Amino acid sequence: xxxxxxxxxxxxxxxxxxxxxxxxxxxxxxxxxxxxxxxxxxxxxxxxxxxxxxxxxxxxxxxxxxxxxxxxxxxxxxxxxxxxxxxxxxxxxxxxxxxxxxxxxxxxxxxxxxxxxxxxxxxxxxxxxxxxxxxxxxxxxxxxxxxxxxxxx
Numbered sequence: 001x002x003x004x005x006x007x008x009x010x011x012x013x014x015x016x017x018x019x020x021x022x023x024x025x026x027x028x029x030x031x032x033x034x035x036x037x038x039x040x041x042x043x044x045x046x047x048x049x050x051x052x053x054x055x056x057x058x059x060x061x062x063x064x065x066x067x068x069x070x071x072x073x074x075x076x077x078x079x080x081x082x083x084x085x086x087x088x089x090x091x092x093x094x095x096x097x098x099x100x101x102x103x104x105x106x107x108x109x110x111x112x113x114x115x116x117x118x119x120x121x122x123x124x125x126x127x128x129x130x131x132x133x134x135x136x137x138x139x140x141x142x143x144x145x146x147x148x149x150x151x152x153x
Contacts, residue, residue: 008110009058010117010152013066015049022063023049023056030104032132044068044101051092055117057110065110067118068102069127071095077128081141098122098147100129122147 013019023045027033033041048054048068057065072080076088077097087099100118105111118127126144133139 013049013056026063057114065105065114069098069100097126116150119147120150123149
């Protein structure tokens with residue numbers, strides 16, 4: 001993906017020591033992820049990086065926002081969204097839907113380009129996500145959007 005501004009760059013992270021260290025450090029700073037078991041986070045984030053199921057926003061050489069997802073079966077994602085099942089197991093090869101499991105940002109200005117990057121990478125498949133609030137409101141599973149190609153000027 002090309003740059004979205006002269007300073008903010010969106011890219012898909014690959015699994016290597018430098019990227020996993022940056023992603024783990026960034027994600028671990030944000031609730032609710034800072035309270036999750038380290039081993040679980042390492043496993044999930046490594047899978048997202050291994051399978052290209054992520055978008056990273058980089059500014060001045062620093063990771064400032066990250067989003068990652070699972071590829072799953074559409075019906076399982078629908079049941080998850082309806083609250084009828086837990087997060088389904090990933091199927092990286094045959095999954096026909098995505099569930100975004102991680103979105104973190106060091107500032108609100110990075111979210112719109114990051115989410116446009118997710119839509120671009122998930123073009124043609126339904127993308128399910130959960131909105132988590134930091135002010136005590138309950139988490140909310142959002143209806144899916146269909147990812148679509150984006151134009152990055």
